[in-house]
Amino acid sequence: xxxxxxxxxxxVGRKFVMxxxxxxxCFFLVVHLAGNLLLYxxxxxxxxxxxxxxxxKGFLVVAEVLLFGAFIVHILLAIKxxxxxxxxxxxxxxxxxxxxxxxxxxxxxxxxxxxxxxxxVVLGFLxxxxxxxxxxxxWGTSLQAIDSPYDKAGVILRNSLRLFVYTLGSxxxxxxxxxxxxxxxxxxxxxxPKYTPCIHWCSxxxxxxVGIGFxxxxxxxxxxxxxxxx
Amino acid sequence: MISPAHHNxxxxxxxxxxxxxxxxxxxxxxxxxxxxxxxxxxxxLDILNExxxxxxxxxxxxxxxxxxxxxxxxxxxxNGQAHGPDHETTTCQLHMRRFEDGDTIVIExxxxxxxxxxxxxxVDRSAFDRIxxxxxxxxxxxxxxxxxxxxxxxxxxxxxxxxxxxCIGCGAxxxxxxxxxAMLFTSAKVSHLVQLPQGAxxxxxxxxxxxxxxxxxxxxxxxxxxxCEAACPAAISVSHIARLNREYMKAMLTSKE
Numbered sequence: 001x002x003x004x005x006x007x008x009x010x011x012v013g014r015k016f017v018m019x020x021x022x023x024x025x026c027f028f029l030v031v032h033l034a035g036n037l038l039l040y041x042x043x044x045x046x047x048x049x050x051x052x053x054x055x056x057k058g059f060l061v062v063a064e065v066l067l068f069g070a071f072i073v074h075i076l077l078a079i080k081x082x083x084x085x086x087x088x089x090x091x092x093x094x095x096x097x098x099x100x101x102x103x104x105x106x107x108x109x110x111x112x113x114x115x116x117x118x119x120x121v122v123l124g125f126l127x128x129x130x131x132x133x134x135x136x137x138x139w140g141t142s143l144q145a146i147d148s149p150y151d152k153a154g155v156i157l158r159n160s161l162r163l164f165v166y167t168l169g170s171x172x173x174x175x176x177x178x179x180x181x182x183x184x185x186x187x188x189x190x191x192x193p194k195y196t197p198c199i200h201w202c203s204x205x206x207x208x209x210v211g212i213g214f215x216x217x218x219x220x221x222x223x224x225x226x227x228x229x230x
Numbered sequence: 231m232i233s234p235a236h237h238n239x240x241x242x243x244x245x246x247x248x249x250x251x252x253x254x255x256x257x258x259x260x261x262x263x264x265x266x267x268x269x270x271x272x273x274x275l276d277i278l279n280e281x282x283x284x285x286x287x288x289x290x291x292x293x294x295x296x297x298x299x300x301x302x303x304x305x306x307x308x309n310g311q312a313h314g315p316d317h318e319t320t321t322c323q324l325h326m327r328r329f330e331d332g333d334t335i336v337i338e339x340x341x342x343x344x345x346x347x348x349x350x351x352x353v354d355r356s357a358f359d360r361i362x363x364x365x366x367x368x369x370x371x372x373x374x375x376x377x378x379x380x381x382x383x384x385x386x387x388x389x390x391x392x393x394x395x396x397c398i399g400c401g402a403x404x405x406x407x408x409x410x411x412a413m414l415f416t417s418a419k420v421s422h423l424v425q426l427p428q429g430a431x432x433x434x435x436x437x438x439x440x441x442x443x444x445x446x447x448x449x450x451x452x453x454x455x456x457x458c459e460a461a462c463p464a465a466i467s468v469s470h471i472a473r474l475n476r477e478y479m480k481a482m483l484t485s486k487e
Contacts, residue, residue, distance in 0.1 A: 003482060011411070011451035012441050012478045081451050085409035088450030090343040094244075094257065095310035095336045099317065099406065099460035112455040113408065183454040189479065191472030 011084070014077050019187030021074040022180050026206070028067060029177065033213045043150040050149035075123065082116040111179035111207070118176040125169025132156045157221035166218040174211020178204050239265040239326060242334040243278065245290055251346045251354075257336075267327035271314060272297060272304060274326055291349040297322040299463065302398030305405070306351045307338040312402035312461040320400065320463040340401050342410035344447040355401050357447040358415060364443035365436035366419040368428045381427050394421035396464040406461035409450030414458040416444050417474035418466045424477055434481035441478055 007013035035053070038046040054060070111118065131137040133156065136144065146152045156162055182203035185191070190199070241262045248255030262281075265274055272294050279289035295303035299320040306321055308314035314324040329335065337351065345353040397418035404412050420437050423429030429436070452471055459468045 003485070006442075007479075007482050009445075010441055010478075011413075011445050011449075012475055013482065015451055015453075016475060016479055081453075085411070085450035085453065088343050088410040088448055089341055089408070090410075091341050093307060093310055093338055093341055094246075095307075095338070097310035098457060099311050099315075100457060101317075101460070110455075112453060115453060179454075186454045186468070186472055187452075187475060189472045189476030191469045193469075196469075 011081070014081055015187040017073060018077050018081070019184035021070040021077075022184040023188075024066070024070045025074065026177055026181055026184070028070075029173075029210055033210065036214070036217060039150065039153060039217060043148060046150045046153070047148050071126075075119070078116055078119055111175045112183070115176065115179060118172050121172045122169060122176055125165055125173070128162075128165055129169070132162065153217075154221060157218045160222075163218045163222045167215045170214035170218075171211045173214065174207040174209075176207075177210055178207025181206050237331070238263075239267060239329060239331045239333070241265055241274075241329065241332075244334060244336045245350070246338045247288075247290070247350055248339075248347050249288075250349055255347065265326050267325070269326045270297065270322055271308070271324040271326065272322050290351060292351040293353075294322060299323040300398060302400040305340060305400045305402055307336075307340065307405060309336050312340075312405040313400075313463055317460070318463055318465050320398075323463075340405035342401075342404050342449070344410065344412070344449050345401060345404065353401070355399070357449070358399050358401065358412070360447065361412065361416055361440055361443045362419060365432070365439035366423070368423060368426075369432060370428065383426060387425050391422050391425040394418045394425070394466065394470050397422075397462075397466050398464050400463060402461045402463060403458035403466075404449065406457040407450065407452075408455060408457065409453055411452045411458075412444055412447070412449040413452035413471050413474065414462060414466055414468065416440050417470040420477055421470040421473045424473070433477065434485045435487070437474065437477045437481050438485060438487070441474075 008017065035049055038049050132139070133153075139156075143152055143155065146155065157166070180203075182200050185196075185199050190196075243260045243262055244257045245260060246255055247258045260278060260282075262274070262278055265277065269277070272292070275290060275292060282289050292306060293303045295301040297304070299322060302320075304321040305313060308321065308324070313319055313321045315328060316324055339345075339347050339351045340353045340355075342353075344357040345355055348354050395418070397415060399415060401412075401415070403414035404410050407413075420440060423436065424433050454468075454471075456468050459466065
């Protein structure tokens with residue numbers, strides 16, 4: 001097992017595992033977004049999806065263990081790597097300027113410059129989100145009284161704090177994965193003149209889809225608040 | 231951006247001065263008049279140093295050797311960019327026509343825990359030597375020169391290997407990386423040798439030892455921002471880092487050690 005510890009202690013090994021867990025979490029985002037988009041189809045479709053999913057007890061246990069495992073490994077390695085990276089510079093430059101020509105945005109606001117902090121914001125959003133939908137914390141008995149998952153989602157999404165946190169969290173998540181997806185391929189050693197440009201642009205598109213896709217739910221539900229209120 | 235001015239330049243230089251590794255450093259400002267646009271950046275610093283010596287002050291220490299862009303000795307952060315604003319150019323090949331009359335130029339040493347400042351702009355890059363010593367070589371029996379055609383190497387493999395071998399070890403990749411990672415340097419050395427039949431027998435041991443040494447020296451991890459590639463005067467591609475990642479994981483999973 002020595003080799004495994006060595007791998008997880010090395011910069012390259014850690015980035016490899018970051019890439020693997022990151023790709024898995026991106027795959028989860030696709031499935032999650034696809035499921036959530038059923039909210040736009042209607043209460044029947046969404047409720048049917050939610051009930052069918054919750055009936056698959058065995059699958060849910062395996063999926064949740066894998067997901068939580070991937071999240072924890074991804075977060076712990078992010079902390080380890082970021083601490084090492086910060087220490088490696090030691091003294092920061094009085095003046096720093098990028099030499100990359102393809103830069104569309106200034107270096108200081110580029111997604112790759114803030115991966116740790118965007119990840120931290122996403123983690124905060126995630127804790128609130130799991131507390132809302134999975135554990136139904138902070139809601140007292142008000143959610144338990146509602147049968148339909150569609151109606152539950154409606155109540156949560158129309159909360160003004162959720163509108164702010166969910167919208168911000170979704171956009172930051174989009175920014176995070178817009179670099180993360182392409183970066184994962186590079187960390188796993190996938191770099192090819194034929195495919196890398198496509199992976200780069202797909203990663204940016206994925207970021208936009210994730211950001212707009214997930215942020216759309218709290219925004220749209222808040223806008224339709226008065227119309228949909230009983 | 232080439233200055234149309236044929237007349238000489240007046241510059242304000244903000245230069246990092248530090249007597250030795252343990253002493254605190256600071257920026258000092260110098261005014262330099264009458265700088266020819268045809269001078270190289272290092273020649274401009276030579277002129278400054280002559281003036282400092284005449285005034286009885288300590289000249290600015292900086293590394294340099296061939297001044298032809300091939301030795302890898304020179305290198306400094308010029309206005310926040312490793313080797314200055316030009317691409318695929320070392321500091322010695324940067325010319326003063328790249329600047330405007332009246333410009334302020336901020337000059338700093340490479341900043342990295344693994345590259346301690348020796349004095350002013352000169353840093354100790356022996357960490358690179360130790361990475362090479364860890365595995366950046368090919369073990370061969372010495373003796374009679376082998377037959378020229380004993381090892382046939384496809385031309386495209388030679389070319390790809392030579393692209394990596396173009397690394398001059400200047401340290402700009404470390405300087406430009408936000409994590410002070412030496413992954414572009416290490417990957418260039420690994421990629422250079424692994425693509426040749428002579429390098430194949432030691433490929434696993436090499437990559438494991440070199441990464442282990444890279445980490446021990448205190449360089450950061452690669453977060454794929456690719457600033458290194460943009461700053462590299464030898465145009466080393468980040469595709470070599472991907473190859474390094476593949477080689478490392480293959481070696482880790484299949485090595486008997």
